[in-house]
Amino acid sequence: MLVTLLVLTLLISALFLVRQGMKLVRLPAIWLDRFWSLLFVVLLLPFLPLQAVPFFAGETRGVEQRPQLPGEAQLTEATNMTISDFSVSVTRFDLGWLESGLFVVWLGGIGFGLCLIFQSLFKLKTIIAKARAVKDSRLTIAYDACVKELGLKKKPRLLESGSIESPVTCGILRPYLLVPEGLYNLFSTDEIRYMFLHELKHHQLHHPRINATALLLQMVYWFHPLVWLARKKMVMDRELACDAAVIETIGMCERKAYGRTLLQFIEKKQSHSSLELGVGGTKKQIETRIYSLIHYRSSSKKDTVKGSLIYTLVVLFIVLQTPWLALGEVEEQRYSFDHSNASYEELSSFFADHDGSFVLYSARENHYFIHNRAGSEQRYSPNSTFKIYSALIGLEEGIVQPDTVLAWDGTAHDYPEWNQQQTLNSAMQYSVNWYFEKIEADMSLNQMMTYINELNYGNKSIEGPTPVWLESSLTISPVEQVDLLHRLYSKELPFQGESVMAVKDALLLEQTGETAFYGKTGTGVVNERAVNGWFVGFVETTDDTLFFATHLAGDEEATGQSAADITRAILVDKGILTGGIGVNE
Numbered sequence: 384m385l386v387t388l389l390v391l392t393l394l395i396s397a398l399f400l401v402r403q404g405m406k407l408v409r410l411p412a413i414w415l416d417r418f419w420s421l422l423f424v425v426l427l428l429p430f431l432p433l434q435a436v437p438f439f440a441g442e443t444r445g446v447e448q449r450p451q452l453p454g455e456a457q458l459t460e461a462t463n464m465t466i467s468d469f470s471v472s473v474t475r476f477d478l479g480w481l482e483s484g485l486f487v488v489w490l491g492g493i494g495f496g497l498c499l500i501f502q503s504l505f506k507l508k509t510i511i512a513k514a515r516a517v518k519d520s521r522l523t524i525a526y527d528a529c530v531k532e533l534g535l536k537k538k539p540r541l542l543e544s545g546s547i548e549s550p551v552t553c554g555i556l557r558p559y560l561l562v563p564e565g566l567y568n569l570f571s572t573d574e575i576r577y578m579f580l581h582e583l584k585h586h587q588l589h590h591p592r593i594n595a596t597a598l599l600l601q602m603v604y605w606f607h608p609l610v611w612l613a614r615k616k617m618v619m620d621r622e623l624a625c626d627a628a629v630i631e632t633i634g635m636c637e638r639k640a641y642g643r644t645l646l647q648f649i650e651k652k653q654s655h656s657s658l659e660l661g662v663g664g665t666k667k668q669i670e671t672r673i674y675s676l677i678h679y680r681s682s683s684k685k686d687t688v689k690g691s692l693i694y695t696l697v698v699l700f701i702v703l704q705t706p707w708l709a710l711g712e713v714e715e716q717r718y719s720f721d722h723s724n725a726s727y728e729e730l731s732s733f734f735a736d737h738d739g740s741f742v743l744y745s746a747r748e749n750h751y752f753i754h755n756r757a758g759s760e761q762r763y764s765p766n767s768t769f770k771i772y773s774a775l776i777g778l779e780e781g782i783v784q785p786d787t788v789l790a791w792d793g794t795a796h797d798y799p800e801w802n803q804q805q806t807l808n809s810a811m812q813y814s815v816n817w818y819f820e821k822i823e824a825d826m827s828l829n830q831m832m833t834y835i836n837e838l839n840y841g842n843k844s845i846e847g848p849t850p851v852w853l854e855s856s857l858t859i860s861p862v863e864q865v866d867l868l869h870r871l872y873s874k875e876l877p878f879q880g881e882s883v884m885a886v887k888d889a890l891l892l893e894q895t896g897e898t899a900f901y902g903k904t905g906t907g908v909v910n911e912r913a914v915n916g917w918f919v920g921f922v923e924t925t926d927d928t929l930f931f932a933t934h935l936a937g938d939e940e941a942t943g944q945s946a947a948d949i950t951r952a953i954l955v956d957k958g959i960l961t962g963g964i965g966v967n968e
Contacts, residue, residue: 387429388607390704394425395609401697402616405690411682412675414690416588416624419597419617421697426600426610428705469798469814489606496602511559514542521567522575526560529579532632539586549648550578552585555592570647573637577629577644584628590621619668623675630679642676645669716842718760718860722751730754733949733956739916739935741953742861744869747927751862762841762858763934766905767814767943768917769852771886774807775871776834777822778882783807785885789818811889814904820850837877838867854907854915864919864932872921872928890920893960899923900960902950904943912939918946922959929959 398421405415517523523541530538539558543566550562560582566575585591597614604610626645630638646669664672730741731754740758744751753759777783788804796802800813810818823831828845835843841863847856859867870876871883893900902920906913916935921928933950935941954960 391425391429391607392609394701394704395422395607395613397700398422398425398613398697399609399616401693402620405693408689409680410690410693411680411686412620412623412627413682414686414693415620417690418694418697419613419620420593421694421701422613422617423596423600424698425701426604428701469800492605493602496605500598500602507553510544510546510561511542511553513546514544514559514561517541517543517562519567521572522562525572525575526579529576529583533580533583533587535583535587539583550582552582552591555595558586558591560586570644573640574644574647577633577637577641580629580632581625584625584632585621588621588625588628590625593621594618619671622664622668622672626672626676627679630676631681635679638676638679642673645672645676716762716858718762718841718863720756720760720860720862722753722756724749725751725753727756728752728754730953733952734935737916737935737941737945737949738937739933739941739946739949740861741934741950742865742932743953743957744865744930745927746869746873746930751865753862758934758936759861761936762860762863763915763917763936764854764907765841765852765857765859765864766854766907766915766917767816767852768864768903768905768919769857770811770814770819771871771890771903771919772834772838772840772867773819773822773852774811774886774889775876775878775882776826776831777819778807778885779834779878780822780826780830782822782825783818785888789821792817807885808889811886811903816850816853823850840867854909861919861932861934864917865930868919868921868930868932872930892920897923897925898960902947904947906943907941913942914939916941916943916946918943918950920950922954924959 398418402415402418405418517526522543526538526541537558539552539554539560541560541562543562543564545564547561547563550560550566553559553561560579562578563569570578597617601610601614626641629641633641648664648669733741738758740753740755740761742751742753742759774783778785783789785807788806789810791802791804794817796817798813800809801815801817805813805815805818809815831845832843835845835857841857841859844856844858845851849855851857867876871878872887874880874883876883887901890901890903891899892902900920900922902918905915905917905919907915909915914937917933919932921930931950931954933946933953935946935949951960
């Protein structure tokens with residue numbers, strides 16, 4: 384939400400700058416009026432299903448570029464080794480109530496704004512209901528002459544009312560032009576003509592509909608000051624465009640007379656004018672309009688070229704920003720993935736009710752197979768999957784050895800498997816938190832940061848509560864998990880070969896014939912709810928090594944166990960694995 388507001392603010396600010404630039408190059412007012420239609424586009428973007436559009440989501444669904452994966456793995460002598468997805472709950476301050484409260488306030492603001500609109504609408508309807516058809520033949524003749532002069536096929540209904548002080552145009556489906564009673568006794572024939580032309584130009588330029596749309600969007604964004612300012616500028620530019628259109632109709636020689644007519648309507652705009660468009664306005668507005676009339680010049684072909692070019696460039700700029708709205712996340716929490724060697728697959732049937740992503744990388748083909756690109760690039764807390772690298776760091780630093788035993792300090796934990804001395808293999812198998820926390824406790828923050836930087840691990844943030852990998856500051860995306868495992872396997876990471884082999888042995892789940900299956904689960908439990916489930920690893924086959932990462936997010940059953948089950952089902956479906964695997968909760 385915050386990112387969406389920031390992007391909207393950026394876009395609206397850009398519109399203001401461009402509008403100022405349009406004034407500096409002296410583009411006619413009609414172009415300023417047209418320009419504000421882009422504000423509607425910007426304000427509507429957050430409500431469009433952008434993620435359903437492949438371009439904005441950055442996803443190419445249904446692309447079939449799959450190199451043949453190694454398949455038909457024949458598992459004959461499984462080791463029956465199991466891993467455990469033990470996890471502990473962490474307590475985090477729940478901001479859900481704040482989000483709910485802000486949502487209620489937002490809805491309240493919209494409701495209040497709509498009440499004001501309905502109040503104005505009710506007053507306007509009352510005025511229209513009490514208004515009478517104009518019977519003065521001089522007015523109707525002048526009115527029909529203006530309608531003909533502008534070439535209108537459908538004219539607004541002309542009514543006179545004692546409740547208004549100046550002519551106004553209103554009505555979206557059924558347009559009206561309301562004039563004060565006794566108009567012909569107050570103004571000359573020319574002045575009345577100018578008034579009619581001005582109001583009919585509003586109708587011809589569809590200003591009542593545009594005004595209503597702007598008003599509704601302002602209610603939705605009632606909390607955003609730039610939206611209020613933009614609408615204020617829009618109203619002024621609309622009047623300037625209307626004045627310019629009238630001048631084009633009556634000619635330059637009548638420009639002064641038209642300006643003198645405007646001066647008579649200073650401060651005569653109706654107080655309930657949010658749904659009305661009138662010839663009057665505040666003193667400052669009239670001054671601005673008079674100034675614009677003095678410096679008026681007609682639109683040329685060159686103006687059309689300049690206006691079209693600016694309009695096109697701004698549209699292009701808006702389109703380029705929309706992926707940010709679709710993603711709705713800050714850059715730090717996303718990994719920017721070069722998807723040139725990736726195919727995207729629809730594997731939702733394996734995830735059932737879970738919101739998740741799956742990434743598979745074939746080392747032989749140098750190709751990624753991805754389900755849910757947005758999710759595969761989103762960074763999450765690694766939870767116990769970080770123990771792969773914690774073990775490597777501990778081995779490098781000599782804090783632990785593959786065959787040595789770490790003594791249990793006697794602290795009682797929820798899982799009996801934790802309440803005993805541990806080797807590297809048992810600690811990895813039972814995902815023993817205290818074993819890996821001891822490794823990190825024996826290191827300085829600088830040492831850990833050095834390793835995190837050398838690994839280029841996710842967002843590289845270790846400034847949160849410890850352990851930093853347990854629903855804290857450190858986060859990583861599924862694509863990064865796969866890439867890191869591949870670099871580890873390929874000995875591209877700064878670890879000794881013996882350390883890598885020791886951790887690899889600890890991750891072994893299944894050995895059947897010439898196929899070996901390695902993996903590690905991770906579960907994030909926040910306030911007693913499992914909200915973050917991982918299963919990462921790789922499969923060695925006769926002619927390829929395939930690295931995978933499955934992530935589940937957002938519900939109360941997003942566990943490593945579920946991620947492992949889904950992974951297994953997908954790998955079996957692809958012919959990479961067969962049979963089942965024991966993963967204990």
